[in-house]
Amino acid sequence: MRTSTRPARARVDVHSHFYPKLTRAQGDVLGLAHTPWLRDDGDGTGYMMEGDREYRPVEAPLWDPLARLARMDEVGVDLQVISATPMLFCYSAAPDVATRWAAMINDAALEMCEADPVRLRALCQAPLQDVDLACAEVARSMSAGHVGVHIGNHVCGRNLDDPELVRFLHFCADENVPVLVHPWDTMAGDRMPNYMLKWLVGMPAETHLAILSLILSGAFERLPHHLRLCFAHGGGNFAAQIGRVDNAWHRRDLVRADCPHPPSTYASRFSVDSAVFSDDALRLLVAVMGEDRILMGSDYPFPLGEVEPGAVIESSSHLSEPAKDKLLAGNATSFFDLAPIGRNSGGST
Numbered sequence: 001m002r003t004s005t006r007p008a009r010a011r012v013d014v015h016s017h018f019y020p021k022l023t024r025a026q027g028d029v030l031g032l033a034h035t036p037w038l039r040d041d042g043d044g045t046g047y048m049m050e051g052d053r054e055y056r057p058v059e060a061p062l063w064d065p066l067a068r069l070a071r072m073d074e075v076g077v078d079l080q081v082i083s084a085t086p087m088l089f090c091y092s093a094a095p096d097v098a099t100r101w102a103a104m105i106n107d108a109a110l111e112m113c114e115a116d117p118v119r120l121r122a123l124c125q126a127p128l129q130d131v132d133l134a135c136a137e138v139a140r141s142m143s144a145g146h147v148g149v150h151i152g153n154h155v156c157g158r159n160l161d162d163p164e165l166v167r168f169l170h171f172c173a174d175e176n177v178p179v180l181v182h183p184w185d186t187m188a189g190d191r192m193p194n195y196m197l198k199w200l201v202g203m204p205a206e207t208h209l210a211i212l213s214l215i216l217s218g219a220f221e222r223l224p225h226h227l228r229l230c231f232a233h234g235g236g237n238f239a240a241q242i243g244r245v246d247n248a249w250h251r252r253d254l255v256r257a258d259c260p261h262p263p264s265t266y267a268s269r270f271s272v273d274s275a276v277f278s279d280d281a282l283r284l285l286v287a288v289m290g291e292d293r294i295l296m297g298s299d300y301p302f303p304l305g306e307v308e309p310g311a312v313i314e315s316s317s318h319l320s321e322p323a324k325d326k327l328l329a330g331n332a333t334s335f336f337d338l339a340p341i342g343r344n345s346g347g348s349t
Ligand code: CO
Pocket: 015, 017, 182, 232, 299
């Protein structure tokens, strides 16, 4: 039980994953080549599975809300916004099957949150292979208690500027549904079989591609300004490469063909999480995004996540004290319409 070591500032983690205890039979209904399911070995450990293959070793907080809450106490997180592990998007399944699948995952998310409805809130997923079905499932989920939707950065190779996906984002704006965009199914995976390069190179590139798709296509010109979009992993390569992109926009007409303003000006249209892991990277992120559009996100409970969520923000050498409050909790509660968190209201002590 944490008492004296508890951080002074409230912390809300907007990027944390769960994986319901799905049996192989439940996964088989998708008809996919590699059935996603969860193997619980009964000793607090298990595996995320793809068919017969052990995809990743995992521990009970991934599926057990009480174990999760205990871990949140240990690391000083007041509230987690949980989202399904991206391998559960299943955008390549048949639309009707994917819709039932999404509903099952979304209901399981709310079931987890019942363990502590104040400290655990959930994002739904949607069968984006059919945008009408996706909108219906998001509407159902929001009515049931979800606080937003979690989507992949592409849908089987269609980028976010695909007209149907822009239509989905329009729906989210109209319905005031916050959207968290997570990279998945990385490009050039066959060239990155080793060293977790798909995560180290592919994921940040995928997120960069998603953001530039919306900017350079002019999609942001057509989408309402009140759309709430947040990209995971600090927006991938976006912040580091925005100078290159602006330079290209100024110098080449084919870059600005559909984008009337310099690309960097569209940074005001979205948020990013804080999962960049170094003080220097966070300084750059604040310079590009501003201190109102960075939300603390750790990628809990996966091994590439921030072990103590929010530690890089808390120990920052350049953020003011009020800015730390915003990045650690205030920006997240605003983005997801959550009640402000007082230090005495969250957690068990
Ligand atoms: Co993640």
